[in-house]
Amino acid sequence: MTFLPxxxxxxxxxxxxxxxxxxRDYEGSISTLCAGCGHDxxxxxxxxxxxxxxxxxxxxxxLSGIGCSSKTPTxxxxxxxxxxxxxxxxxxxxTGANLANRELIYLGVSGDGDSxxxxxxxxxxxxRRGVNMTYIVENNGVYGLTKGxxxxxxxxxxxxxRGVPNNDEPIDMVSMALQLGATYVGRSFSxxxxxxxxxxxxxxxxKGAAFIDCISPCVAFNNHEGSTKSFxxxxxxxxxxxxxxxxxxxxxxxxxxxxxxxxxxxQHDGTYLKLRKIANDYDATDRISAMNFLQTHHAxxxxxxxxxxxxxxxxxxxxxxxxxxAPLNGMSDEALVPGNAALAKLNASLR
Amino acid sequence: xxxxxxxxxFVVKFANVNGSGSAxxxxxxxxxxxxxxxxxxxxxxxxxxxxxxxTWYEVRISDKGYMGARGGTDLMVAMNPxxxxxxxxxxxxGGYLFYDSTxxxxxSKFRSDINVIGMPLTxxxxxxxxxxxxxxxxxxxxxxxALAALLxxxxxxxxxxxxxxxxxxxxxxxxxxxxxxxxxxxxxxNLPCPIGLRLxxxxxxxxxxxxxxxxxxxxGAVYGGATVCAWYPITPSTSLAEGFTxxxxxxxxDKETGEKRFAIVQAEDELxxxxxxxxxxxxxxxxxxATSGPGISLMQEFxxxxxxxxxxxxxxxxxxxxxxxxxxxxxxxxxxLSAAYASHGDTKHVLxxxxxxNECFTMGAEAFDLADxxxxxxxxxxxxxxxxxxxxxxxxxxxxxxxxDRGKVMxxxxxxxxxxxxxxxxxxxxxxxxxxxxxxxxxKGSYFTRGTSRxxxxxxxxxxxxxxxxxxxxxxxxxxxxxxxxGPIRRDASEPTKLGAIYYGSTAPAMDEAVDLLAEQGIALDxxxxxxxxxxxxxxxxxxxxxxxxxxxxxRDAQMRTMIINELEINPKKLQRVLHYDGSPITARFISGSxxxxxxxxxxxxxxxxxx
Numbered sequence: 001m002t003f004l005p006x007x008x009x010x011x012x013x014x015x016x017x018x019x020x021x022x023x024r025d026y027e028g029s030i031s032t033l034c035a036g037c038g039h040d041x042x043x044x045x046x047x048x049x050x051x052x053x054x055x056x057x058x059x060x061x062x063l064s065g066i067g068c069s070s071k072t073p074t075x076x077x078x079x080x081x082x083x084x085x086x087x088x089x090x091x092x093x094x095t096g097a098n099l100a101n102r103e104l105i106y107l108g109v110s111g112d113g114d115s116x117x118x119x120x121x122x123x124x125x126x127x128r129r130g131v132n133m134t135y136i137v138e139n140n141g142v143y144g145l146t147k148g149x150x151x152x153x154x155x156x157x158x159x160x161x162r163g164v165p166n167n168d169e170p171i172d173m174v175s176m177a178l179q180l181g182a183t184y185v186g187r188s189f190s191x192x193x194x195x196x197x198x199x200x201x202x203x204x205x206x207k208g209a210a211f212i213d214c215i216s217p218c219v220a221f222n223n224h225e226g227s228t229k230s231f232x233x234x235x236x237x238x239x240x241x242x243x244x245x246x247x248x249x250x251x252x253x254x255x256x257x258x259x260x261x262x263x264x265x266x267q268h269d270g271t272y273l274k275l276r277k278i279a280n281d282y283d284a285t286d287r288i289s290a291m292n293f294l295q296t297h298h299a300x301x302x303x304x305x306x307x308x309x310x311x312x313x314x315x316x317x318x319x320x321x322x323x324x325x326a327p328l329n330g331m332s333d334e335a336l337v338p339g340n341a342a343l344a345k346l347n348a349s350l351r
Numbered sequence: 352x353x354x355x356x357x358x359x360x361f362v363v364k365f366a367n368v369n370g371s372g373s374a375x376x377x378x379x380x381x382x383x384x385x386x387x388x389x390x391x392x393x394x395x396x397x398x399x400x401x402x403x404x405x406t407w408y409e410v411r412i413s414d415k416g417y418m419g420a421r422g423g424t425d426l427m428v429a430m431n432p433x434x435x436x437x438x439x440x441x442x443x444x445g446g447y448l449f450y451d452s453t454x455x456x457x458x459s460k461f462r463s464d465i466n467v468i469g470m471p472l473t474x475x476x477x478x479x480x481x482x483x484x485x486x487x488x489x490x491x492x493x494x495x496x497a498l499a500a501l502l503x504x505x506x507x508x509x510x511x512x513x514x515x516x517x518x519x520x521x522x523x524x525x526x527x528x529x530x531x532x533x534x535x536x537x538x539x540x541n542l543p544c545p546i547g548l549r550l551x552x553x554x555x556x557x558x559x560x561x562x563x564x565x566x567x568x569x570x571g572a573v574y575g576g577a578t579v580c581a582w583y584p585i586t587p588s589t590s591l592a593e594g595f596t597x598x599x600x601x602x603x604x605d606k607e608t609g610e611k612r613f614a615i616v617q618a619e620d621e622l623x624x625x626x627x628x629x630x631x632x633x634x635x636x637x638x639x640x641a642t643s644g645p646g647i648s649l650m651q652e653f654x655x656x657x658x659x660x661x662x663x664x665x666x667x668x669x670x671x672x673x674x675x676x677x678x679x680x681x682x683x684x685x686x687x688l689s690a691a692y693a694s695h696g697d698t699k700h701v702l703x704x705x706x707x708x709n710e711c712f713t714m715g716a717e718a719f720d721l722a723d724x725x726x727x728x729x730x731x732x733x734x735x736x737x738x739x740x741x742x743x744x745x746x747x748x749x750x751x752x753x754x755x756d757r758g759k760v761m762x763x764x765x766x767x768x769x770x771x772x773x774x775x776x777x778x779x780x781x782x783x784x785x786x787x788x789x790x791x792x793x794x795k796g797s798y799f800t801r802g803t804s805r806x807x808x809x810x811x812x813x814x815x816x817x818x819x820x821x822x823x824x825x826x827x828x829x830x831x832x833x834x835x836x837x838g839p840i841r842r843d844a845s846e847p848t849k850l851g852a853i854y855y856g857s858t859a860p861a862m863d864e865a866v867d868l869l870a871e872q873g874i875a876l877d878x879x880x881x882x883x884x885x886x887x888x889x890x891x892x893x894x895x896x897x898x899x900x901x902x903x904x905x906x907r908d909a910q911m912r913t914m915i916i917n918e919l920e921i922n923p924k925k926l927q928r929v930l931h932y933d934g935s936p937i938t939a940r941f942i943s944g945s946x947x948x949x950x951x952x953x954x955x956x957x958x959x960x961x962x963x
Contacts, residue, residue: 029811058797061634061789074799074811081789082799083633083660085626086652092581092623096630096638097789099579099614104634104790122626125619324610328578329635329788333755335612336576338602340749346570347746350560351385 018054026050026057028078032071038190038216038231039069039138043076045193046107046136049200050077053246060105061097065090065119068145069111069138069216077107088119091126091135095317098131101327102318105204106133113143116152116171123173127180127209132316134203135211137173138190140218141229148221159226172298174308177211178291183314184210185290186244187305189234190217194243199307201246207268208314215303239302241282241293245274265312275307284310353445354466356547359389359414361425363498363548366438368431370402376491377408378741379512380498384412385561385743386508388553392418392860394740394936399586399679405434414555418743419861420936426502426548428494435460447546449494449501468542470497475537479530489530496534503545505552506535560708560746564737565641567708567747568667569594571715572639573602576755577665579638580615581627583646586679587735588669591641592617621646625653628664632657633800635760635788637719639665644686645675647693654728655694658825659802661775661784663722663758666690667715667731669738672934681934682735684856687910690730691884697822701832702730702884706859707737709744710882714837723758725832726783734905736857736936759785766795774798774809775821782828829885836883839890842866844875850950851897852929853890855881855911857936858903864939865946872943874950876901884914891919894926899953901946903929905937 014022026047031040050060057079064070066087073082085093094108108126115123115137126135141154150158153173154166177185184206186199196214203210215234217223223230228237242263248271265273265285275284283289290309297304324331355361363380367373374395384391392411398404411421423443429435429450442448444464450456452469461467472493476486499506510528517523538544569591572580582592596615603612618624624640631638642650647668657664670686672678691700703718705711711733718729759779761772766787772795775784784807787796798809806817844866854862859880869876879893894900894915902912909928916923929945931937 056793058793059790063630079794079797081787081797083630084799084801085629086656089622089626089653092618092626093630093633095616095623096579096581096627096632097634098630099581099616099627100631100634100636100638101788101790121619122623125623129616318614321614321616322609322611323614324605324612328612328614329631331576331578331612333576336578336603337574337749337755340751342602343747343749347558347560350562351556351558 017051019056021051021057023047023051025079026077028073028075031075033068034220036219037068038140038218039072040075041190041193042136042138042196042214042216043072045196045200047076048193048197049204052197053201053204055105055204059103060107062107062109063090063094063097064109065111065114067111067114067143069109070114072138073109088114088117089122090114091119091122091131094133095126095129095131098133098317099323100329102132102323103327106131107204108133108135110135110137112137112139112141112151112153112173116173120152120171124176124180127177127182127211129317130181130183130209130315130320132207132318133209134200135209136200137213138216139173139213139229140216140222141227142218142222144218144221155228158228161221161224163226172294173211173213175291175294177213178287178294178309181209182211182309183208183311185309186211186307187213187215187303189215189238189305191231191235192238192305195240195305198244198246202244202273202307202310205246205267205269205271206310206314208311208316234303237301237303239279239297239304241277241279241304241306241308242284243276243278244307245276247272247274265310267312268314273307273310278306284308285312287311352464352466354547355425355443355445355447357425358549358551359412359553361412361548362421362423363410363412363426363428364424364441365408365428366431366434367406367408368433369398369400369404369406371491372488373406373430373491374408376495377410379509380495381410381741382512382561383499383504383509384410384550385556386511387505387550388556389414389550390416390418390555390743392742394420394736396935397680405431412550414553416555417860417864417939419864420938422938422940428498430494439465447548449498466546468501468546470494470537470542475533479533489526492527492530493534496531497538497542499531500535500538500544501542501546503549506531556743558746559743561741561743562708563590563594563739563741564705564708564711564733565591565669565739566594566597567711568705568715568731568733568738569596570598570747571712572665572719573598574712574749575637575716575719577637577639577719578613579628579631579636580613580640581618581624581631581638582641583618583621583624585621585643585646587671587739588641588643588646588667590739591667591669621649622653625650625664625666629653629657629662632663632722633789637665637723639667639719641667641669643669643671643679644673644689647686647689651694654700655696655698656802657728658694658698658700659696660800661726661786662728663726664728665718665722665731666728667733670732670734678934680735682857682936683905683932683934684732684734684858685906685910685932686732687906687914690732691914699829699885700728700730701725701836702732703837704732704855704882705737706856706880707744708742709747711737712747717837720756721836724756724783724835725828726758726786727828727832732856734857759783761785761787761791761796763792766792772796773807775805775824776807777824777827781831782824783831833885833887836885836887838887839882839893840880841877841889841893843877844870846875848875848877849898850875850901851877851879851893851899852901852903852946853879853881853893853911853915854903858905861937861939861942862903865942868939868943869946872947874947876946881911886915886918890915894919894921898925899927900925901927901929901949903937903942905931907932
């Protein structure tokens with residue numbers, strides 16, 4: 001299909017945020033994904049999160065690989081620069097972009113084929129490096145654009161549309177992210193906007209590698225009986241550990257919860273993550289126990305969702321590299337080129 | 352027995368065991384020759400190994416200034432029993448063998464037509480030193496001292512270098528002086544000093560510097576304004592990224608805050624390296640990677656994206672003999688085709704061919720201007736011979752009035768002024784569109800980057816006409832590239848000739864010498880050194896003006912010749928292959944021999960003979 005502009009008109013009473021933008025200003029062009037695709041709900045959640053956080057759209061860079069999920073950056077944040085790169089390689093392109101200008105907000109959108117198969121290595125290494133980014137995997141367990149082959153996150157024994165079971169062990173992206181040192185890890189479900197929007201907001205305000213695994217059923221190829229990534233299956237097996245709210249200031253937190261049921265986490269940028277606990281024994285700031293919890297509940301066939309881990313004092317790649325605070329892409333010639341006198345000195349040392 | 356006689360014109364070869372600390376002693380020898388004002392060109396011939404395997408260091412000394420490999424050895428310093436037989440064999444008749452005579456070697460192991468000079472190096476060391484590391488390291492200095500006596504060298508030059516090298520560490524300086532004296536005085540007393548090969552002070556070095564190509568290219572990237580380097584270790588390119596690291600540490604760290612005006616990432620593989628470079632360049636930073644052939648192979652898909660999405664990226668390809676499990680420590684010019692036409696679909700890339708460290712520096716810097724101006728990947732094609740060896744070259748210079756040319760970038764003010772922005776719109780008629788950096792303007796100038804499937808305004812479309820339109824503009828852009836890349840350098844023979852030769856990169860010094868050798872045989876040759884791809888008009892004109900053109904290369908498949916035929920539609924019969932590809936650097940003897948032979952078979956009568 002060709003580019004189809006959305007009408008610019010909107011309801012006069014449509015709410016605007018602190019920057020004067022309405023939610024429409026965060027939209028992109030019309031989605032060309034299948035009607036009912038979980039990915040469109042995630043796009044809507046990203047729009048919602050950016051709107052509520054009052055982010056200037058042009059200060060966000062959205063990057064993706066290849067696949068249905070990687071097409072979605074066209075459908076949100078139309079005033080942001082976007083980069084649809086190559087299959088499985090979004091993490092390296094995003095890392096490079098981040099190196100060039102540390103002041104933008106980096107949103108990487110990928111899928112389970114893109115990140116768990118062809119791009120598994122790049123996923124792992126971008127997390128290891130602590131790239132300051134929000135990395136969302138729109139996880140549907142299948143390859144949609146090539147019509148329904150299993151991906152590496154498909155559960156063992158899950159059946160494809162023709163009833164053929166998957167024989168390989170699944171890769172759990174959340175467990176991997178935790179092991180590799182992601183400092184913000186969440187899992188959600190595209191059908192649960194109330195859980196997903198705050199998770200994205202938390203990730204966007206987090207400094208460091210923030211990873212969200214979002215189960216996103218494929219209505220065309222993986223929403224049938226026998227699938228473990230269908231709307232019905234995920235709803236039935238969803239085991240949320242907490243409910244998240246993201247606030248800019250402490251004042252907004254009301255104290256009408258029973259003691260021990262709310263945890264407050266202050267992030268680098270001054271935002272607060274308020275976690276209403278659902279599983280009382282879950283501590284989202286303890287990485288080791290989070291990993292244990294995930295394994296235990298996975299064995300029970302449960303899909304654990306929520307904010308699974310956060311390190312509020314995380315540092316990012318630039319801190320490790322000691323890069324200048326000013327963006328590298330804006331540096332003057334004087335700051336970069338040592339000049340002829342330095343060469344003359346060097347020449348003298350090479351004789 | 353004959354004794355080879357030569358002053359300031361001979362080849363010394365050191366045969367050592369890898370990891371024995373010989374490299375610095377051998378370099379000390381080469382630099383001492385340079386300090387005497389005599390041009391010397393060392394070549395490190397080493398295995399893919401850290402310790403134990405054989406390694407050689409060949410120093411060509413030439414008062415005439417010939418810097419190509421010559422072939423043959425006049426004085427062999429045989430310190431490695433493993434390679435003894437082959438080393439003895441490589442000595443020219445009447446040449447000299449210097450060896451460690453501590454253990455007796457049967458007479459059958461020598462040759463009768465060479466001059467044998469034995470010195471009990473191990474015995475001297477063991478008597479002088481107790482620590483095994485000292486014994487090993489100072490043995491090297493001792494033989495340098497002995498060579499100084501044998502070749503009638505000035506030990507002050509060596510001492511001066513040692514003093515520079517260990518500046519501030521007097522104890523080390525004195526210890527090295529002592530070892531040097533030990534070797535020097537032993538040789539004077541016990542060996543036939545001087546031998547027929549002698550070094551005399553000269554003035555042929557001038558203000559030239561002695562520098563490694565990879566380090567020079569890394570420094571070029573600093574001067575070219577590169578701020579992001581993403582790389583994966585691979586021989587022989589590793590010292591390029593290390594050079595960049597070193598010079599960034601020297602020139603780009605804020606003295607007060609310690610903040611770094613650069614970012615260097617050792618990536619997980621070459622795919623990630625080029626991905627990071629593309630991401631950084633897309634976002635407006637100057638970025639590069641350093642790699643070799645196998646890395647270029649891995650980067651193919653990304654290179655196509657960079658070509659179509661028009662991302663400025665710089666790649667330094669320090670070429671080596673292929674493939675991955677090939678000969679990583681041997682030199683070749685074998686990546687031309689895989690770089691020039693890298694990736695899938697119709698793609699063509701800009702290549703630069705530096706001849707020595709000086710051009711590694713200048714082209715290393717210029718590559719970033721070209722990348723930004725042309726918005727496309729630029730390959731700087733080094734090879735192991737210039738990359739990993741120290742070479743005498745012109746001193747480096749920088750014009751302080753020069754500004755980095757960031758190419759066509761629209762700023763917030765440009766966008767605000769109402770100028771039309773189409774990411775793939777050819778406004779100026781040169782095929783080069785304008786771009787914006789992400790985050791420039793709240794409502795204008797953003798676009799979505801894809802390979803193709805978009806129109807001139809970066810809007811999604813799969814229409815064939817839009818695709819074709821874009822492809823033709825890219826071709827037009829490539830034609831623009833041919834006009835702005837470094838042009839070839841032509842040098843005509845002193846007499847008119849219909850024979851020409853085309854060469855490039857590290858072949859240059861051997862070619863210069865080959866021209867002289869051929870002239871001595873009465874064969875006049877005009878030469879053209881290609882410095883970039885796409886080819887400028889001069890290349891076509893040069894071929895037109897000659898009946899036969901030799902294309903001299905260091906690869907099997909005549910890759911440059913293929914590109915010339917392909918791009919300029921030249922009749923292949925007009926282009927003769929001169930190909931050297933055993934992994935060693937090409938020599939003047941090989942080139943002149945090959946050209947003379949072909950010239951004879953083509954029945955080309957030397958002009959002088961035709962006239963007489």
